[in-house]
Amino acid sequence: MFQDDPFLMPRNAANSRLYAVSKESGRNAAKYIIKNFPQYFDKTFAEPNVPSLMPQPVTPRAEGVSEEALRERVHLRMVKESVDMFDQLLQAGTPVSLETTNSLLDLLCFYGDGEPTPEKEQEEKEDLEEPGVDASEQKAPKRQFRRGAQPGPRWRENNHAERIFKIMPERNAHSYCTMIRGMVKHGAYSRAYDMYIDLLNERHKADVHTFNALIRAVPYLKDKFVERWELAKDLLTHMAQQKVQPTLLTFNSVLKSLRRCGGVGRSMSLFVLKEMEALDIEPSLASYDHLLSVYYRGVEAQSSDIISEVLNEVEKRSFTAQDPDDANFFNTAMQVCCDLKDIKLAYQLNRALEKGDNWKFLDVDRSNGYWSKFFSLLCMMEQIEVVLKWYKEMSPSVFYPSPKNILDLLQALDAANQLEVIPSVWEDVKQLGFSRRQDLLEEFLSLMSREQHPSEVQLAFAKCAEEIKGVHEPAGPGQVPLEWTGSALGHVVVLLSRAGRTQDAWNMMEHFQKINRIPTDKVMDEFLSCAKQNNCPDEAIKMVKLAASLGLPLSQRLKSRTEEEFELSETQKKALESIRWDGDSSDSDSSDSDRE
């Protein structure tokens, strides 16, 4: 997804989603208007006409009750009207041809006897045009749809499809096949299998799609892994007996079923691949995807042999989509690389992805997932220079890093002792819209405040701290400021003190009292040193006062330090002396101050 105007280009994941959603919803709104008020769109303005901009004809032209009208309604996918028309024809005693009935059955089985809802069509359209742009509430059903699970209605007993199937005077193989496919699609697996048995009893032959559907249903038909495999093998044998040539999808279905066969799958999936090879059927990405999940999903101790062989194969070939599951391959493979912590494999996979049009297999969501896994692996395994190079290249043009990616990057920076890069990462984080993530902020602050750095770095850090402080303060109406935590506050004070900004640091110190937290000793020491450096005895005295009012045992030491290190005026000395010690509240100290 792109935006022509760089100024309007979405800069973070949330914005890009918002952008895509609004684009799509505008499109849908236009379609809705055209669909519901076609009477206002009777002029063809474009010359020549642009069919893709014109509303689809939705009203059937054929009037009256006839087979022709029924066929048209079926063609327009008007489920309910078609069923009504069929019933009317039947009541009138008009015979409906087998072909028409079969196409009606196709329609009913495909939609599981429910109406093709506009939402669903919309979803499919979104799939076509702007995948991954849907609002989050639409996401779940779409995912399901992708995975071949049952969208929409489940198969109900004695629904229209079954009823029509029962009253059909004659049924051919197609009628059975479409029933089986419908039942599998809508989750009535055992009924589908029974239907298949019926088909065999009627001495019909199933077609290859039906077998594919049945094979996909195998894991739901049997409980034990061995039995599942046996059943799948039986179905394949039936195919061979009925002289049905298997297709790529057949074997993909087998492999998909083997995903749910545990250890059996591990040994058998290779046989299946060999069988494909013997039949000159080239595996698609989906085949490899299934193979990888058979071998690597949920297995702890792994070897990288299978995946490296798979990647060698994938690298050699270019792919076109042949199976809806093809899209999952790159993500699965990258996940495996991450699990194996094998950066070489990941590079190899990335090369394969960059080859030809392979990138098209990743839609927006998947590509974000893919790249963020890849980036995490890079952070874990690579030199920091390489990581930063990838980071500059990838973010945000290829993907928007997730908070976890940022954490990984911070850890990598920490490990490589390159903390001076943090301010620039912080800039990116602000842009990515993660500046309100508590965990990220804590990580930033603790890394920045852990050690003393050169002064220019400290200044940059202090700027970051200032900004982080800004996040915690009420910015505008409607913006709820983040709650300070004791440790975050302490880190900010330390950072500001090290940069020599005594006044700001003191302002932060005052927050401790407001949020009922107690600064740690380190924080107070840092502050005092800062005050000393800038020669601000007033702040030092205030500090001692604060410590005293909090009843910290440290306050005595602070006081003596103040007396020693500062040149105090008389009044200041008096002020220092007049600080009341609220008894030796040694019990209430460290319990709170050790909050971090």
Added chain:
Amino acid sequence: MLQPFDQLGVPPLGFFQQVNVLPVLMTPQLDAALRVWADEVKAWGHFWSVFRKDVSPNVSLAQRSPEWAQHSRCGLSRAEHSRTCWQRSPHTRAPEAQAVREGAAGPGRLCRERGGAEPAGTLLRGTPVRDCCSRPAGRAGSAGRRRRRRCGMWGGVRARGGLATRLLGTAHGRARSKQELFSTSSVLSKDKDKSAASKDSTPEAAAKRQEDGAEAPKQQLLDIIGNMKVEVSYRKKLQQLKASERKKQAVSKLEGPDREGSVPQGITEDTQRLNPELVTAASAVASSLPRNKKQTESELLAQLRRHEETTDKQKKGGTINLRNVISEMTVKRQSPEQWGARLSGRISLQLDEDGQRTRPGRSSAQMDSRRSLKVGKRLNIFTKASTEPEHALKTVSSPTIWDLEFAKEVAAVTAQPPRNGFEEMIQWTKEGILWEFPIDNEAGMEDDAEFHEHIFLDKHLEGFPKEGPIRHFMELVICGLSKNPYLSVKQKVEHIEWFQKYFEEKKELLQEI
């Protein structure tokens, strides 16, 4: 299944309901502990001989007896199993092997007996592990199988130590094999050993067993445990694989105890010759019967002898088989794929029985590492066939909604939103929203006519008079037509033809004028 050792005095709980608590042993301490343990066990020697009989109270005799008789068989399959493991042995895992060696066969087995999915390291460290306590009885079979696999692994480990390999190659005597054969086949070896001893020793079976127990209580204990385990873990496999044989044997065994009446099972099992005690017992039974004393006694004894023969035969068979197996090991090597398939089959059995994913340990990783896309067999279900006629048939029928939707779905996989302006324009052009380049002012005209066919219509005037008012009229007509953009060429020609026909009809009339 195992009794905690300090509870041995307590009557055994249900066969599957006992908690195995092994004393916490650190590996170096293992030896010392064992020594102590062996002494203790000596004292328990007698108990064990009794315990052995009573150990499986809730396993019926009928179920049990064939199993007891099949020790040799089980041993065989164990040996097979260990062979597979032995052949594998790509990596040496020194610490484990060491541990096994330290612990000899004994503790190793005990650890294994606990049979959870814990890695071997923790097992050796001896953390108390619960086994079988809450597991339903139905699952125990699978637990046993899993345990068996672990045994196999250990066997492999042991074999890697190199010791067993040598032993196998040179076929040492039984006495040594008791100590040193790798652990998976130790049951067999010990069994054999003991039975051999019983052959040699005095006929008093019970006394012998006690003696035996005194001599090597540890071994015996382990032996018993091993036997118990065999019963559980091999039962299912035997049922599956050797159902027919088993049935045969079961029949013969079932006959045995029935006819024997009160003769204790254990005695018939262990005695290799009909010893006097047994004979007296048989005659006692016979005398207790009201009639046909002689006949009953002889029947009983005959049955016992038959029984002994089968036992012997099986034992020999087992020995021979073991030798065969060993020789096969040295000669024929299984290909790694076969091996992997077998092992994975076993794993899967395990998996499906307890219905949960177990952790395939290192062994499965090794197994995977042997796998490859290049080698291996195919399913051999399909044959490659030319499918031309079928294809022809299929293309005739119009696409169903399934086909349409599937095509859509597949297309959606790679249909990504445009990444830049160019891609978007390409897409729009394909959809017909943008003009195609180079700009063509005939774009969208449906008929394939060139512009000159629209404009130069003279050639259609052939059939008209060369001159005169009609010609003049027609020239005006084609002039008008050539300027009309809304009619297709065909319509224009039809228009002209209509005039031609019209004038043809009126020809006579015109000529009259």
